[in-house]
Amino acid sequence: MSTPANTAPGSPLESRVTAPAVITASRRWYWSVRRELWEHRSIYIAPLAAAAVFLLAFLIALTLSPTHRREPLDMPYEFAAALIMGTAFIVGIFYSLDALYGERRDRSILFWKSLPVSDLTTVLSKFAIPLIVLPLLSFAITVVTQFVMMLLSSAVLLGSGRSVGTLGARMSFFHMSLMLLYHILTVHGLWYAPIYGWLLLVSAWAPRAPFLWAFLPPFVIWGVEKIAFRTSHFLGMLQYRLAGPEPSTTPARSGNLMEMMSALTPAQFFSTPGLWTGLAVAAIFLAAAVRLRRYREPI
Amino acid sequence: MACIEARGLRKAFGTTVAVDGIDLCVEQGRILGLIGPNGAGKTTALNAILGLTSYQGELRVLGRDPWTEREKLMRDACFIADVAVLPRWMRVWQAFDYFAGVHPRFDRAKAEGFLAKTTIGRTSKVRELSKGMVAQLHLALVMAIDAKLLVLDEPTLGLDILYRKQFYDSLLNDYFDRSRTIVVTTHQVEEIQDVLTDVMFINRGRIVFDCSMEEFESRFLEVMVHPEQIAAARALKPIHERQVFGRSILLFDRVERNQLAGLGEVRTPNIADLFVAVLSNQSGTAQGRAR
Numbered sequence: 001m002s003t004p005a006n007t008a009p010g011s012p013l014e015s016r017v018t019a020p021a022v023i024t025a026s027r028r029w030y031w032s033v034r035r036e037l038w039e040h041r042s043i044y045i046a047p048l049a050a051a052a053v054f055l056l057a058f059l060i061a062l063t064l065s066p067t068h069r070r071e072p073l074d075m076p077y078e079f080a081a082a083l084i085m086g087t088a089f090i091v092g093i094f095y096s097l098d099a100l101y102g103e104r105r106d107r108s109i110l111f112w113k114s115l116p117v118s119d120l121t122t123v124l125s126k127f128a129i130p131l132i133v134l135p136l137l138s139f140a141i142t143v144v145t146q147f148v149m150m151l152l153s154s155a156v157l158l159g160s161g162r163s164v165g166t167l168g169a170r171m172s173f174f175h176m177s178l179m180l181l182y183h184i185l186t187v188h189g190l191w192y193a194p195i196y197g198w199l200l201l202v203s204a205w206a207p208r209a210p211f212l213w214a215f216l217p218p219f220v221i222w223g224v225e226k227i228a229f230r231t232s233h234f235l236g237m238l239q240y241r242l243a244g245p246e247p248s249t250t251p252a253r254s255g256n257l258m259e260m261m262s263a264l265t266p267a268q269f270f271s272t273p274g275l276w277t278g279l280a281v282a283a284i285f286l287a288a289a290v291r292l293r294r295y296r297e298p299i
Numbered sequence: 300m301a302c303i304e305a306r307g308l309r310k311a312f313g314t315t316v317a318v319d320g321i322d323l324c325v326e327q328g329r330i331l332g333l334i335g336p337n338g339a340g341k342t343t344a345l346n347a348i349l350g351l352t353s354y355q356g357e358l359r360v361l362g363r364d365p366w367t368e369r370e371k372l373m374r375d376a377c378f379i380a381d382v383a384v385l386p387r388w389m390r391v392w393q394a395f396d397y398f399a400g401v402h403p404r405f406d407r408a409k410a411e412g413f414l415a416k417t418t419i420g421r422t423s424k425v426r427e428l429s430k431g432m433v434a435q436l437h438l439a440l441v442m443a444i445d446a447k448l449l450v451l452d453e454p455t456l457g458l459d460i461l462y463r464k465q466f467y468d469s470l471l472n473d474y475f476d477r478s479r480t481i482v483v484t485t486h487q488v489e490e491i492q493d494v495l496t497d498v499m500f501i502n503r504g505r506i507v508f509d510c511s512m513e514e515f516e517s518r519f520l521e522v523m524v525h526p527e528q529i530a531a532a533r534a535l536k537p538i539h540e541r542q543v544f545g546r547s548i549l550l551f552d553r554v555e556r557n558q559l560a561g562l563g564e565v566r567t568p569n570i571a572d573l574f575v576a577v578l579s580n581q582s583g584t585a586q587g588r589a590r
Contacts, residue, residue, distance in 0.1 A: 022403065023400075023401060023402070023403045027400065027401075028400070028401045030400070031396075031397055031400030031401050032401070034396075034397075034400075035393075035397050038388070038389070038390075038393050039386065039388050039389075103386075106386065106387065107380075107384050108384055108385070108386040108387075110351070110380040110384045111380070111384040111385055111386060113349075113350075113351055113369065113373075114349070114373060114377055114378050114379075114380070115373055115397075115398070115401055115402060116370050116371070116373040116374045116401065116402060116403070117370065117373075117401050118369075118370040294369075295353070297346075297351070297352065
């Protein structure tokens, strides 16, 4: 750090004069996020593996029947995006459930708490993984995968002597990536925030089996509501949260989540009340998780 | 300003009272040994001091309330809870990077220097290290922090005697100076007797004995009494008596050395022996007073 700290051990008071380096909260947050990536390597390994598996399957399909791939932008591109993002979503769920539970189980929470990092910084760094890191990572992996797919199919098409239509493909590729980024930032980054908030809260609280505590209560609420009131508002609420806000303008459910989302303009999306109630709920869950982390001790 | 100041510190878990009204004042530059049987409330008291658990009563550590200001307190205080808490997935360089990233008083070069004295590689994972090496690594990390208060809760638990000796040696030689304060709990009392400046016994959540080591050495004497002198020795009101190889060893509090010299071999007792004496005399009158 600084040279005066290395003065002879006989002059302890001099070494104490050394002004400590100033470390901002954002720097502590940044290092805490990096720490999460060191610990949970599945955050990037799982989407990468999904992409690799998909590319392999795609290559097999191409070599087996190149004639079926006439359209350069067909279902496989969206399927690749869905597969990689779905993998990231699942990783995000399991990560969030373990984030504040695992450190209590292996007692390392005592070690982390021996450092000048607040509970708020810690919880926010763990929240950033499913909310920011995983979506951006899966976006990057998806774009690269789709690009490789395009190159592969172009090569195959060229080899079979057909015209490729590169310009058009590139244009729609760019457009597709943009729509994907929009979808990822809005749905995974903002719309799903209360889901991750809930999982982190359970992970901070659960005395054991956080998975059960996360999924059993909604199930019980659904059952009680169904039997007692013969309604299923709660289930509808969950479905709404999982499926994303539906654009009121598009008449038909095309069945594809990404298309539905993309049809929603930013203005429509940000004026959806569900978005803001969701974010408020997420904030409440997070605040509770921060408070719980302060009180919770190793299991 | 005292480093740690507690008045009526109390902590209960349900109906179990772990810490039952502790008054404590640790000045800067002391090495305090907190000695007590299992379940005496040592760890709970330390956890309260470190802001890891809520408490009742008054407590100031380095002038701060640890429960509400843990983050700020940890810039000037650090602790080793026991050898098991370093995360097992972590690599040595990751620990260094992270400490350098979040701790304003961490001196990376110093930590690397301490590590160079061990056989631990920079790319090793904690799970690959032996228990002793984990303790060495943790100590290297902690000693590289220019902290005012270091709390060690059973830091050498489960280590062999070589590592234990080394641990306290490097703590004294490479780390401690009169501007730091160290609080340590351990069951291997005899090993740290020469290290401490103060000793405190805690039992059932209360402090039952508290004195400085200078006072300890001038106050307490142990005599291996000749069998024929036993009645005379007992008349001087020993606070404890035990049998070793058929000889009686009597422990005296505030009895002049020349009074005892004729009774047998006189020597300074172990803290461990005094601890046993104090605890078995819990209901008696001969126990030490709180300061």
